[in-house]
Amino acid sequence: MRNRKILEEFKLIRMITAQLGIPSRRVLTGIGDDTAVLKFGAGKLLATIDMQVEGIHFDLNYCLPAEIGHKALAVNLSDIAAMGGSPRYALVSLALPERIDETFIKSLYRGMKLLSRRFDVDIVGGNLTRTPGPLVIDIACLGETKKPRLRKGARPGDFLAVTGNLGNSAAGLAALREFGRSAVRRFPTCARAHLLPTPRVKEGLRFKSATSMIDISDGLSSEAHHLAEHSGVGLIIDERLLPIGKECREIARRMKCDPLVWALHGGEDYELLFTGRGALPSGAKVIGGVIPRNDGVQLQRMSGESVALSPKGWNHFS
Amino acid sequence: MRNRKILEEFKLIRMITAQLGIPSRRVLTGIGDDTAVLKFGAGKLLATIDMQVEGIHFDLNYCLPAEIGHKALAVNLSDIAAMGGSPRYALVSLALPERIDETFIKSLYRGMKLLSRRFDVDIVGGNLTRTPGPLVIDIACLGETKKPRLRKGARPGDFLAVTGNLGNSAAGLAALREFGRSAVRRFPTCARAHLLPTPRVKEGLRFKSATSMIDISDGLSSEAHHLAEHSGVGLIIDERLLPIGKECREIARRMKCDPLVWALHGGEDYELLFTGRGALPSGAKVIGGVIPRNDGVQLQRMSGESVALSPKGWNHFS
Numbered sequence: 001m002r003n004r005k006i007l008e009e010f011k012l013i014r015m016i017t018a019q020l021g022i023p024s025r026r027v028l029t030g031i032g033d034d035t036a037v038l039k040f041g042a043g044k045l046l047a048t049i050d051m052q053v054e055g056i057h058f059d060l061n062y063c064l065p066a067e068i069g070h071k072a073l074a075v076n077l078s079d080i081a082a083m084g085g086s087p088r089y090a091l092v093s094l095a096l097p098e099r100i101d102e103t104f105i106k107s108l109y110r111g112m113k114l115l116s117r118r119f120d121v122d123i124v125g126g127n128l129t130r131t132p133g134p135l136v137i138d139i140a141c142l143g144e145t146k147k148p149r150l151r152k153g154a155r156p157g158d159f160l161a162v163t164g165n166l167g168n169s170a171a172g173l174a175a176l177r178e179f180g181r182s183a184v185r186r187f188p189t190c191a192r193a194h195l196l197p198t199p200r201v202k203e204g205l206r207f208k209s210a211t212s213m214i215d216i217s218d219g220l221s222s223e224a225h226h227l228a229e230h231s232g233v234g235l236i237i238d239e240r241l242l243p244i245g246k247e248c249r250e251i252a253r254r255m256k257c258d259p260l261v262w263a264l265h266g267g268e269d270y271e272l273l274f275t276g277r278g279a280l281p282s283g284a285k286v287i288g289g290v291i292p293r294n295d296g297v298q299l300q301r302m303s304g305e306s307v308a309l310s311p312k313g314w315n316h317f318s
Numbered sequence: 319m320r321n322r323k324i325l326e327e328f329k330l331i332r333m334i335t336a337q338l339g340i341p342s343r344r345v346l347t348g349i350g351d352d353t354a355v356l357k358f359g360a361g362k363l364l365a366t367i368d369m370q371v372e373g374i375h376f377d378l379n380y381c382l383p384a385e386i387g388h389k390a391l392a393v394n395l396s397d398i399a400a401m402g403g404s405p406r407y408a409l410v411s412l413a414l415p416e417r418i419d420e421t422f423i424k425s426l427y428r429g430m431k432l433l434s435r436r437f438d439v440d441i442v443g444g445n446l447t448r449t450p451g452p453l454v455i456d457i458a459c460l461g462e463t464k465k466p467r468l469r470k471g472a473r474p475g476d477f478l479a480v481t482g483n484l485g486n487s488a489a490g491l492a493a494l495r496e497f498g499r500s501a502v503r504r505f506p507t508c509a510r511a512h513l514l515p516t517p518r519v520k521e522g523l524r525f526k527s528a529t530s531m532i533d534i535s536d537g538l539s540s541e542a543h544h545l546a547e548h549s550g551v552g553l554i555i556d557e558r559l560l561p562i563g564k565e566c567r568e569i570a571r572r573m574k575c576d577p578l579v580w581a582l583h584g585g586e587d588y589e590l591l592f593t594g595r596g597a598l599p600s601g602a603k604v605i606g607g608v609i610p611r612n613d614g615v616q617l618q619r620m621s622g623e624s625v626a627l628s629p630k631g632w633n634h635f636s
Contacts, residue, residue, distance in 0.1 A: 012423060012446055019427050023440045026406065036442035038407055040462070043359035047442060049409040049458055053449045088344065089356055091367040093411075093456045105330060109337050122341045124354035124365060128330055131371045133451020138411045140367055140458035144358070 029150060032230070034082035034215055035141075037148045046143035048079040054134035062176040062183075065104045067195040068137065069111030075217060076141035077119055077199035078270040082215035084204050085145035087121045093138040095131035108137070119201055149204070149213040151230035154275035158211050158290040160235055162243065163203045163271045163283055166220055167259050168193035170266025171248040174255055189247045197270040204272055207281050213274040219267035222311040224297050227273060234295035237288040237309060239302055264299070265312040347468060350548070352400035352533055353459075355466045364461035366397040372452035380494040380501075383422045385513040386455065387429030393535060394459035395437055395517035396588040400533035402467035402522050405439045411456040413449035426455075437519055467522070467531040469548035472593035476529050476608040478553055480561065481521045481589045481601055484538055485577050486511035488584025489566040492573055507565045515588040522590055525599050531592040537585035540629040542615050545591060552613035555606040555627060557620055582617070583630040 013031070023030045028044065029037035035048035052058060052072045063071075073090060080087040092112065096105070116123055121141075154160075172194030175183035184191040204213065212231050216223040220237070228235050242263050252259035275290050288300070299309040331349070341348045346362065347355035353366035370376060370390045381389075391408060398405040410430065414423070434441055439459075472478075490512030493501035502509040522531065530549050534541040538555070546553050560581050570577035593608050609616070617627040 020441050027440050030442050041359040041361035049411050049445050051411040051445045051447050053413050055450050093367050093369040095371050122345050123338050124345055124348050127367050127369045129369050132373050136454050138456040
């Protein structure tokens with residue numbers, strides 16, 4: 001089911017991209033990377049947009065309004081981070097059901113404001129409308145970079161590395177669904193990874209020698225396939241090297257889940273996946289390497305055996 | 319009711335603006351004008367976002383998908399036009415209910431693409447998500463200008479002028495509601511004004527000596543108040559000078575409505591309202607003048623009598 005839905009989304013994106021045709025020469029990187037890269041004056045403008053729908057991306061049963069505001073902005077900042085960019089400006093559109101009151105909206109904006117201040121981002125405009133449907137938050141984010149780090153550029157022999165731990169967001173979501181808000185106290189790291197993700201802006205800026213970069217919002221397996229496809233390479237991921245935290249393992253044990261599945265396919269870990277050579281920047285861990293295209297995307301199991309890794313990332317069509 | 323809802327929206331915007339606090343010095347014009355004006359390199363970047371919700375902004379009973387796509391982009395281009403800017407880039411977010419199929423999405427994008435080509439705009443990215451609610455289209459648009467034309471700047475003694483005819487969109491909407499799609503054939507000018515508005519980008523660029531400018535998406539009376547407030551002036555509008563077309567009058571006669579109400583309060587006429595001195599640019603008509611602040615916003619009736627004009631524009635909170 002999940003795979004079918006992912007295919008459906010990619011099919012739609014392909015159809016739309018084909019329909020829009022070739023963009024003008026002002027567009028340095030168009031649809032298909034974490035953000036667009038656009039000529040503006042002498043500079044390079046990064047632009048991205050991301051929509052969060054109640055009941056699809058968040059659930060008011062265990063998400064606070066300030067957390068929803070934080071995350072709606074964080075996912076955009078993560079896209080700018082994945083280009084090695086500095087976020088600058090955000091525009092916020094809200095579709096508000098009647099039941100959403102002023103206090104809720106104030107909290108939502110408090111969450112956005114606190115995060116925007118941390119990353120020196122100005123919220124410069126927006127749009128409010130009523131809706132007969134669920135709450136919708138759509139944020140467009142603009143950033144700047146001298147040298148964008150794209151999905152393409154990885155070469156066989158490069159290391160494959162990731163920031164932070166994997167699977168925390170999926171584990172946090174599972175815990176929140178199982179235990180409600182008490183999960184925030186019981187499993188603070190994972191609940192926080194799901195509710196209040198930190199976009200890796202600083203890390204994205206730091207990894208100047210990265211040959212390719214992507215954020216793993218849709219899950220490691222799915223994003224690894226994107227990176228491999230864009231770069232025209234294969235990837236090998238070593239199961240033993242996957243950084244999975246203690247709390248994530250603890251939640252998995254209690255809920256009789258496999259933490260490896262969360263780490264590989266869980267999604268919403270707003271970490272950066274990147275390739276490069278030489279010294280690894282601090283705060284990142286090697287999880288594998290770049291191999292020739294024909295070898296595909298592989299997972300080397302604990303046993304030493306290598307298997308093809310299929311893209312099963314979380315997506316909003318599932 | 320309408321007034322209450324407008325007040326509610328403005329109250330929310332004021333609350334949000336106050337909460338966000340003072341933006342950084344990169345923000346030349348923040349929340350409150352047609353678009354934000356942002357420093358980017360040596361240039362001035364215009365940024366705006368506008369959300370269209372099924373059942374609030376459009377009705378699938380009489381709007382075709384390509385028209386919805388066209389209009390969702392047009393309302394954004396109109397905001398850029400109102401700043402005297404050139405639109406450059408657009409980002410498109412879609413929340414798609416299950417019932418919306420590929421053919422629909424293709425048509426929606428065809429409408430956007432045709433308009434984007436006319437105005438040399440690149441659609442550079444977007445976001446697709448499922449929704450359990452109505453179809454939502456949110457578009458962010460980026461533009462460029464050397465000298466933005468703001469809502470502030472009007473001075474007593476300036477003329478007040480408008481592009482195009484007024485009330486056509488409201489008349490077209492009334493006709494579409496009454497006669498369904500046959501209205502498109504019977505009243506092509508007004509139906510088109512409602513379904514396929516032309517953003518006044520060329521006109522906005524042409525009126526270089528305008529002292530202030532705004533688009534009248536929310537209706538003349540409402541937008542006149544915005545312009546007066548931002549400029550710290552009063553305005554007088556002469557009822558006899560309001561450009562109301564033959565077809566609009568014809569629809570009003572048939573439906574026993576007052577075309578003046580549509581012209582003043584109807585909204586969704588994506589025309590430009592502006593002030594200035596000297597020669598009037600072609601394609602515009604004087605409808606009144608700028609007066610001192612204390613005189614407020616007035617309507618001079620056919621009888622010669624002047625009355626206070628209250629802001630009753632259409633808004634998406636009604």
